[in-house]
Amino acid sequence: MKLLKSFSAVVLSVIIAICVVFAVHAVADNKTEYILGDANSDGFVTISDVTVVQMVLADISLPEFNEKAGDIDGNGLDVTDAHNIQRYVAMYEDLLGIGKTVTVAEPTTQKPTNAYKTDPYELPFIPD
Ligand SMILES: [Ca+2]
Numbered sequence: 231m232k233l234l235k236s237f238s239a240v241v242l243s244v245i246i247a248i249c250v251v252f253a254v255h256a257v258a259d260n261k262t263e264y265i266l267g268d269a270n271s272d273g274f275v276t277i278s279d280v281t282v283v284q285m286v287l288a289d290i291s292l293p294e295f296n297e298k299a300g301d302i303d304g305n306g307l308d309v310t311d312a313h314n315i316q317r318y319v320a321m322y323e324d325l326l327g328i329g330k331t332v333t334v335a336e337p338t339t340q341k342p343t344n345a346y347k348t349d350p351y352e353l354p355f356i357p358d
């Protein structure tokens with residue numbers, strides 16, 4: 231009987247460990263990582279990223295363009311972003327964090343439920 235209890239405890243511990251691992255992966259899936267300045271998402275910040283930013287600014291659409299990575303200062307894509315990446319590539323002092331990995335938590339796509347709605351005349355939720 232004691233052996234059965236020990237075996238059950240081990241099996242339950244393994245099941246709990248597996249659940250924790252899957253839960254951690256589920257949380258991690260809501261995050262996006264990119265390298266600031268790596269506008270073409272090849273893993274490096276090079277002069278090619280400057281070219282990609284300049285092409286997008288010239289209204290040439292590129293499938294590999296990562297706007298978050300190209301927008302260095304977070305105020306929208308403009309020529310200053312290309313300039314800042316150029317300065318980084320030319321090894322000027324960087325105070326903007328170019329070349330560093332940025333982790334962004336993505337908003338969940340789960341829609342709010344009406345379970346806590348108390349006002350029957352409340353307007354419905356309209357997603358953006
Ligand atoms: Ca790149």
Ligand SMILES: [Ca+2]
Nearest residue numbers: 303304305306
């Ligand atoms: Ca910008």
